[in-house]
Amino acid sequence: MLCLNVDTGEVEHKQFVDIIxxxxxxxxxxxxxxxxxxxxLFGQKETGGKVEVLIExxxxxxxxxxxxxxxxxxxxxxxxxxxxxxxxxxxGRKEALFHIKFIAEGNVFDLLEQYGHMPLPPYIDRPDEEQDKERYQTVYNEKPGAVAAPTAGLHFDEAILQTLSQKGVQTAFVTLHVGAGTFQPVRVDNIEEHQMHAEYAEVPQDVVDKVLATKKAGKRVIAVGTTSVRSLESAAQASNETIEAFMSDTNIFIYPGYEFKVVDAMITNFHLPESTLMMLISAFADREKVMAAYAAAIEEEYRFFSYGDAMFIHHE
Incomplete structure (x- = not known):
């Protein structure tokens, strides 16, 4: 795990268990x-032509x-x-997305469990395997709906979570169903023109209460993954105060110049260079410091992307 101090630019190299x-x-x-x-899902059209379907x-x-x-x-x-x-x-069809109806009895999620394949990221160049159904999940997963894992959470196991709890670290859970658009690069010269894909997010009232109490006590709100960051900051955007309960689609686009309202530190993986995720990190930590940290990670042979290593980005 690479630790980046956003105030000084200092980089430290640690093991993920040191997060404790x-x-x-x-x-x-x-x-x-x-x-x-x-x-x-894979199949064919009435004409016999092959078709691949990816649920959004x-x-x-x-x-x-x-x-x-x-x-x-x-x-x-x-x-x-x-x-x-x-x-x-x-x-039906709406822009790039098709509207389909399953001609079958049973819950759609159950049908997908029976017939579907895990949607591994495009840069993992191998067929999905049965073990990916659990390997590509966090240990605390609960609500089905994502087409990509919130990968920063893959580093946490039950032992680390238990030790953190015993130490007195609080935990809370938001939901953001990660869509396929999370892998799309920014293709416009002016980033303000980039249209973010919409994803459904939930920040329950109990999470809001914990955030407010933590801030009041002078402690840190630490987001695990960019999806948690986007959920929390979406809930803050919807509020005239600091944060309020949020259950809606969000297309929040966080890029340099954005002022964070909730998140004090974050744990995230290493991202593709032209991605919106990289822009979010650069908004939090200054692009020059991020690029210097990435250069250090490459030199130390860190693993990048979904099954890769983590960064802990924090203030002094």
Whole structure:
């Protein structure tokens, strides 16, 4: 784990288990408890052409919004036959996303567990394996709906969480169902023109209460992962005060110049250079310091991206 002091730019190299010593009694760790669903489906169109479906969001009434990859986009009314004989109907389209309906009995999440594949990030160049269904999950996952793991949380195991609890570190859970757009690079020259994808986020009232009490006590709110950061800052944007309960879509785009209202420190993985996630980190820690830290990480042969190593970004 690389530790970056955003005030001094100092970089330290530690093991992740050392996080126990870096977080103080009374500090509040906030995790994203989303669960990754087997959101990738393969099949064919009525013409016999191959089609790949990636669930973006499960809706009510057996429907979902999806990304679709095929030689020619299917039209409304088209029936797709997926692996295992599962059938879906294309019932509409909204910009890049298709609206589909599952022609099957049972809960959509159960159908995905039966027929779906884990949506590994595009830079993991191998087929998904059965063990990815649990390996690509945090130990505290609870609410199904994400198509990518909040990967900073993968570093925490039950032993570390228990030790932190015994030390008097508080924990709380938000939910942000990570969408496929999390991997999209910024393709505009002016970053203010970049349109963030919308994702559903929940910051319950009990989390708000813990945040306010932690701030009042002079302790730190530490977000585990950029999705937790975006959830908390979305809840702050919705409030005239500091933060309020939040249950809505968010397309918050955090880039240099943004003033953080809730998060005092964060734990995150190493990100792709042109990603919105890298911009979020640069907003918190100053881009020059971030790039210097990344250079140090490369020199020390840190592992990058989803199954890679962590950073702890903090103030003095």
């Amino acid at each position: 010593d870096l977080i103080d009694e009374g500090d509040l760790l906030i995790f994203n408890n989303t669960r990754v669903i087997p959101a990738r 969001r499960v809706l009510e009434d057996q429907t979902a919004m999806v990304h679709m990859r095929s030689s020619k986009s299917p039209k409304s009314g088209a029936i797709l036959t997926l692996e295992g004989g599962l059938k879906v109907e294309v019932i």
